Amino acid sequence: MCGGFHCSKNALIALNVLYVMVGFLLIGVGVYGRASSIVTNLPIIGGILACGVILILISILGLVGAVKHHQVMLFFYMIILFMLFLIQFSIACSCLAVNQSQQREFAEQGWSLAPIDIKQQVQDEFICCGFNSTVTDDHPSCENVNAICCPKGSPESCACSPCMPKLESTIDYAFRLSG
Known part of the structure; x- marks a missing residue:
C-alpha cells in the first residue's frame, strides 16, 4: 500500500x-x-x-x-x-x-559588439560578407569568402551576400529551442 x-x-x-x-x-x-x-x-x-x-x-x-x-x-x-x-x-x-524584427535587432547589437576575429569566423562559416551590407567597413576583409562565392573569371564586382539573411534561420532556431 x-x-x-x-x-x-x-x-x-x-x-x-x-x-x-x-x-x-x-x-x-x-x-x-x-x-x-x-x-x-x-x-x-x-x-x-x-x-x-x-x-x-x-x-x-x-x-x-x-x-x-x-x-x-x-x-x-x-x-x-x-x-x-x-x-x-x-x-x-x-x-x-521574440519576433523577427527583435531578433534582427539582437543580431545587429551582437555584430556591432563582436570583435573582428569573431566576425571573420562568422563570415568564413556562413560564407557571407558584412552584416547588412558588403560595402560598409564594419567587418573584416571578405577576400577569403569572395574567393569561394565567386568562381574564377568572375568580374571584380562579384561579392558574397551579407550575413544577416543567412543568420536569421540560425537565430530563430536558437530562440525556439530555448523556448
Whole structure:
C-alpha cells in the first residue's frame, strides 16, 4: 500500500532525481545554444544555464530533505522550486515571444559588439560578407569568402551576400529551442 510517509519519501526522491536530469538537460541546451550562436551574445542562454545549475542545487536540497525527513528544509525547497518555476516559465515565454524584427535587432547589437576575429569566423562559416551590407567597413576583409562565392573569371564586382539573411534561420532556431 502506498499512502504513508515512506511512499511520499520515495516519490519525492524519484522526483528530485528527475529534476537533476532536467537540470543537466537545461545545461546541455544552454551550452549547445551558446556554442551554436557565434555572433549573438544572448543573455537568455545564460539564464537557461543558470536555471539548470540552480535546479540541480535545489534538487539536491530536496533529496537531502526527503532522506532526512527535515520539514524546514522541505518547506524552503518547495518555495525555492516554485520561484524557479516562475523564472523558467518567464524565460521560455520571452524566447517564444521574440519576433523577427527583435531578433534582427539582437543580431545587429551582437555584430556591432563582436570583435573582428569573431566576425571573420562568422563570415568564413556562413560564407557571407558584412552584416547588412558588403560595402560598409564594419567587418573584416571578405577576400577569403569572395574567393569561394565567386568562381574564377568572375568580374571584380562579384561579392558574397551579407550575413544577416543567412543568420536569421540560425537565430530563430536558437530562440525556439530555448523556448
